[in-house]
Amino acid sequence: MxxxxxxxxxxxxxxxxxxxxxxxxxxxxxxxxxxxxxxxxxxxxxxxxxxxxxxxxxxxxxxxxxxxxxxxxxxxxxxxxxxxxxxxxxxxxxxxxxxxxxxxxxxxxxxxxxxxxxxxxxxxxxxxxxxxxxxxxxxxxxxxxxxxxxxxLDVGRPQAEATASDAISCAIRRISAILPVAALVNYTESGTSSLRASRERPTATILSLTPSRHTARRLTVAWGIYSVINERLQQVEAVSSTALQAAQAQGLAKPGDTVVITAGIPFGQPGSTNTLRIETLP
CATH class of the missing domain: 3.20.20.60 (Phosphoenolpyruvate-binding domains)
Structure with missing residues (x-):
């Protein structure tokens, strides 16, 4: 609105x-x-x-x-x-x-x-x-x-806040500048963590996976975010496999590519992003 x-x-x-x-x-x-x-x-x-x-x-x-x-x-x-x-x-x-x-x-x-x-x-x-x-x-x-x-962008890059979400967002920007990262996959409920990642302007596309259609639609105006509706995860073991499958399905990564994954554990709690993984698509 x-x-x-x-x-x-x-x-x-x-x-x-x-x-x-x-x-x-x-x-x-x-x-x-x-x-x-x-x-x-x-x-x-x-x-x-x-x-x-x-x-x-x-x-x-x-x-x-x-x-x-x-x-x-x-x-x-x-x-x-x-x-x-x-x-x-x-x-x-x-x-x-x-x-x-x-x-x-x-x-x-x-x-x-x-x-x-x-x-x-x-x-x-x-x-x-x-x-x-x-x-x-x-x-x-x-x-x-x-x-x-x-x-x-680096000249005017905003100062990160002292939060786990901002620390991880800064980390994925640095990782994407050092490694040949094909996509940054972020699990989000409210969209806040994807917006914080967007604020950092990483070099790779931010693939935002969310169970909320409202969140997916609202994020389309933000820089670098590509939203996909995805069922809420129930098991920690599914974080990497689901993210890699989504990145490949959306054409953002192919076998052998590096993908950075961020999520909040336990699942379903907005504002709880606390996990970062670097994975290679088999």
């Missing part, structure tokens, strides 16, 4: 009371007052959207790039997914190709560490919706496969 024209943290509290746990709550930052309270708002909601269209009306246009950068940095530090939206490939509403400035705009948002970039009118009512999505994908892949992408 995306909440428009948020102005203060109390707006999130009121919306949460109405929505309960039926949906993740995304705050759209469009007002100057929301910019001033963005950290408090981000702590209360599940995700943030930098809604640059209305934001550019409410504040001087030349301030928007700096505000976007600050919001992304705040969300990265807090581990909240952040979406950059509005007029990213605006000219593709009527043209099969974007302007060079638009390509640079999308690339800048990706390089700054946003979780997602969003098309609006380009796909809702534009003449070239498929081409717009294809172009967006090509820009993202070009930036993330570039030699400087990880180096830029």
């Amino acid at each position: 995306a909440l428009s024209f948020v102005q203060r943290p109390e707006d999130i509290v009121e919306a949460r009371e109405l929505i309960g746990d039926k949906a993740f709550l995304m705050a759209k930052i469009e007002k100057p007052s929301a910019v001033q309270h963005v950290e408090a708002i981000a702590r209360l909601c599940d995700a943030i959207m930098v809604a640059r269209g209305d934001l550019g009306v409410e504040v001087p246009a030349e301030h928007v790039p700096g505000i976007q950068k600050d919001i992304i940095a705040t969300c990265r530090r807090l581990g909240r997914p952040v979406v950059v939206a509005t007029q990213m490939l605006e000219s593709m509403r009527f043209s099969p190709a974007p302007t060079r400035a638009e390509v640079t705009d999308v690339a800048t948002a990706v390089a700054e560490g946003t979780d997602a970039v969003m098309l609006s009118a380009e796909t809702a009512s534009g003449d070239y919706p498929l081409e717009a999505v294809q172009m967006m994908s090509k820009i993202i892949r070009q930036v993330e496969n570039g030699p400087d992408y990880q180096a830029q």
Whole structure:
């Protein structure tokens, strides 16, 4: 659920009371007052959207790039997914190709560490919706496969919290940088551990296995997470075999590949991630 024209943290509290746990709550930052309270708002909601269209009306246009950068940095530090939206490939509403400035705009948002970039009118009512999505994908892949992408993320990498989940998330990022890891398989109930892993921006895809369809759907906005619904495990012995089978079934790993597996034992307790394994697919 995306909440428009948020102005203060109390707006999130009121919306949460109405929505309960039926949906993740995304705050759209469009007002100057929301910019001033963005950290408090981000702590209360599940995700943030930098809604640059209305934001550019409410504040001087030349301030928007700096505000976007600050919001992304705040969300990265807090581990909240952040979406950059509005007029990213605006000219593709009527043209099969974007302007060079638009390509640079999308690339800048990706390089700054946003979780997602969003098309609006380009796909809702534009003449070239498929081409717009294809172009967006090509820009993202070009930036993330570039030699400087990880180096830029390392400069602004957020400080880990003193928790077992963050310690393991930091470890899997380092492992994926040292070993040729094909996939990071994470068992999760609430999605929290997958979001903490995403916050670290590891080089391998995060395969998030969860018994909850709601959790799987909510995680799709977060960077690098590919969610699959999987029955809740009952036996510790099944952790590795199930993870390896899932990684292979989803096309993320093949025989001989290295897979990193994280889970919380005992099973079924949200926030209990405490186990890390390195396995090789037979």
